[in-house]
Amino acid sequence: xxxxxxxxxxxEALKQLPGVGNKTAERYAFHMMEWDSRRLEKTAELISExxxxxxxxxxxxxxxxxxxxxxxxxxxxxxxxxxxxxxAKDVFAIEQTHQFQGVYQVLGSLISPLEGxxxxxxxxxxxxxxxxxxxxxxxxxxxxxxxxxxxxxxxLKRELEPLQVEISRLALGxxxxxxxDYVDGGTLARAFSGRAAF
Amino acid sequence: xxxxxxxxxxxEALKQLPGVGNKTAERYAFHMMEWDSRRLEKTAELISExxxxxxxxxxxxxxxxxxxxxxxxxxxxxxxxxxxxxxAKDVFAIEQTHQFQGVYQVLGSLISPLEGxxxxxxxxxxxxxxxxxxxxxxxxxxxxxxxxxxxxxxxLKRELEPLQVEISRLALGxxxxxxxDYVDGGTLARAFSGRAAF
Numbered sequence: 001x002x003x004x005x006x007x008x009x010x011x012e013a014l015k016q017l018p019g020v021g022n023k024t025a026e027r028y029a030f031h032m033m034e035w036d037s038r039r040l041e042k043t044a045e046l047i048s049e050x051x052x053x054x055x056x057x058x059x060x061x062x063x064x065x066x067x068x069x070x071x072x073x074x075x076x077x078x079x080x081x082x083x084x085x086x087x088a089k090d091v092f093a094i095e096q097t098h099q100f101q102g103v104y105q106v107l108g109s110l111i112s113p114l115e116g117x118x119x120x121x122x123x124x125x126x127x128x129x130x131x132x133x134x135x136x137x138x139x140x141x142x143x144x145x146x147x148x149x150x151x152x153x154x155x156l157k158r159e160l161e162p163l164q165v166e167i168s169r170l171a172l173g174x175x176x177x178x179x180x181d182y183v184d185g186g187t188l189a190r191a192f193s194g195r196a197a198f
Numbered sequence: 199x200x201x202x203x204x205x206x207x208x209x210e211a212l213k214q215l216p217g218v219g220n221k222t223a224e225r226y227a228f229h230m231m232e233w234d235s236r237r238l239e240k241t242a243e244l245i246s247e248x249x250x251x252x253x254x255x256x257x258x259x260x261x262x263x264x265x266x267x268x269x270x271x272x273x274x275x276x277x278x279x280x281x282x283x284x285x286a287k288d289v290f291a292i293e294q295t296h297q298f299q300g301v302y303q304v305l306g307s308l309i310s311p312l313e314g315x316x317x318x319x320x321x322x323x324x325x326x327x328x329x330x331x332x333x334x335x336x337x338x339x340x341x342x343x344x345x346x347x348x349x350x351x352x353x354l355k356r357e358l359e360p361l362q363v364e365i366s367r368l369a370l371g372x373x374x375x376x377x378x379d380y381v382d383g384g385t386l387a388r389a390f391s392g393r394a395a396f
Contacts, residue, residue, distance in 0.1 A: 003290060004263035006244065006251035013241040018229045030287045031216045037249045043211040046204065048242035051235045053204035065202035089228045092201060 056088060059130065061106025061123070063088045076103050081138045082131065084156060086110050086149070094142060103134065110148040111155055119155050131163055138166040145172055254286060257328065259304025259321070261286045274301050279336045280329065282354060284308050284347070292340060301332065308346040309353055317353050329361055336364040343370055 002008070007029055014025035032040065056062065057069035071091065081102030085091065088106050109121045131139065139160055143149035157167050172190035174183055183191075200206070205227055212223035230238065254260065255267035269289065279300030283289065286304050307319045329337065337358055341347035355365050370388035372381055381389075 004252060004261050006247065006263075007261065010244045010248070013237075013244050016233070016237070016241075017226050019225075026287075027217075028215050030285070032245065033248055033252055033286075035214070035248075039211075039214070040248050041246050043214075044242035044246035046208045046211050047230065047245070048239050049204065050208070050231055050233075050238050054202060054231055063202050063205065065204075087228075089224075 056106065060104045061088060061108060062091050062104055071104050076101060077134050079103075080134065080136055081140065082134070082136045083140045083142050084127075085142050086144065086152075090142065100140070102140075103130075103136075105130065107143075107152070110143065111152045112148045113151075119152075122152070122155070124159055128160070128163060131160070131165060136165055138168065141167065141169040143169075145170075254304065258302045259286060259306060260289050260302050269302050274299060275332050277301075278332065278334055279338065280332070280334045281338045281340050282325075283340050284342065284350075288340065298338070300336075300338075301328075301334075303328065305341075305350070308341065309350045310346045311349075320350070320353070322357055326358070326361060329358070329363060334363055336366065339365065339367040341367075343368075 003011070010029045010032070011022065011025040014020055014028050015022065017025075020028070035043075055064045055067075057064045057072055059072050060069060062069055062071045079102040081100075082105055083094065083100055083102060084105045084107060085094070086107050086109070091104055091106075094100055105123075105127050107122050109117050111117060111119050111122070130136070139156075141153045141156055143153055153169055160167055171194055172187070173194055174180075174187065174191050180188070201209070208227045208230070209220070209223040212218055212226050213220065215223075218226070233241075253262045253265075255262050255270055257270050258267060260267055260269045277300040279298075280303055281292065281298055281300060282303045282305060283292070284305050284307070289302055289304075292298055303321075303325050305320050307315050309315060309317050309320070328334070337354075339351045339354055341351055351367055358365055369392055370385070371392055372378075372385065372389050378386070
């Protein structure tokens with residue numbers, strides 16, 4: 001005896017979510033069956049409207065609310081500093097630090113030869129044009145400290161050097177609150193080479 | 199700086215799923231933003247169609263596929279045995295054991311004074327009518343071994359006794375593969391009192 005077809009399809013759809021396997025998808029599906037039809041309709045609407053409602057800014061690539069990009073205002077543009085991020089969601093983590101007030105540039109993907117993603121996927125023309133138009137004098141690369149992030153950072157550095165901008169990358173070192181016992185060797189080595197006057 | 203309104207609403211909707219908090223809902227929402235619109239449409243459709251497509255059998259309360267209840271056929275009805283379960287999803291776990299071939303009766307809820315759920319929520323009239331109509335001679339109570347399951351079982355026993363049916367409940371004891379070291383005292387006590395000839 002098996003589940004009804006509709007239920008199986010729903011479980012398959014929910015399994016596409018990150019970290020959701022069969023058991024969790026089943027649990028979600030059975031839970032949804034207890035929702036009233038208004039909540040189901042609302043949820044379905046929110047999901048199907050994602051492509052319409054969650055658009056990215058044509059300039060920086062950040063998520064746009066009400067057709068207007070909150071990160072492309074003239075105050076931010078005047079600061080002459082640009083932060084390069086991989087995905088639109090990184091903006092929110094960076095904004096919470098209150099350490100950056102310039103403009104953003106979302107890459108959309110990182111260079112990853114293993115996944116067949118080359119540098120051609122990066123919006124280099126757009127980015128260079130913006131750097132010139134906004135008279136950017138510093139580009140902060142805020143990418144993951146992974147193989148893909150490193151490869152992309154090196155590529156950006158090489159591409160942007162002719163533009164005469166300062167290029168920096170987020171500091172590598174000990175995470176706040178960490179104990180030396182539990183920090184991996186690579187991190188410790190980078191923390192040493194990046195040590196600062198105290 | 200906050201997320202766009204649509205994203206916040208989507209996160210709120212996903213947080214209604216069991217065990218999903220803010221961080222997980224955010225992760226799901228950002229992941230969904232990478233789905234193509236066809237998959238989003240399909241998922242939304244599957245969710246909004248739940249009330250139409252996943253109906254419960256008017257007799258036993260099990261999930262119905264294609265308007266026909268797979269558990270209300272004449273072969274099962276003739277066996278004279280009924281299994282009482284709390285929710286339609288319990289059927290699938292029981293069917294996998296191949297230990298039961300009779301009809302089901304889904305309660306829909308358990309008695310839980312703390313949640314304000316009284317015995318009036320149980321489909322007692324329907325159930326008594328079916329017991330008489332199908333000449334049921336044994337009712338197997340397959341409810342959770344929790345406070346709510348115990349309370350509901352006792353209530354069912356009292357209500358069904360006048361109908362002259364045998365009433366049984368799933369055995370309580372050691373779970374398969376368990377070690378005595380890790381079994382709680384209550385379970386061990388029930389395993390003792392329910393010990394069987396070997």
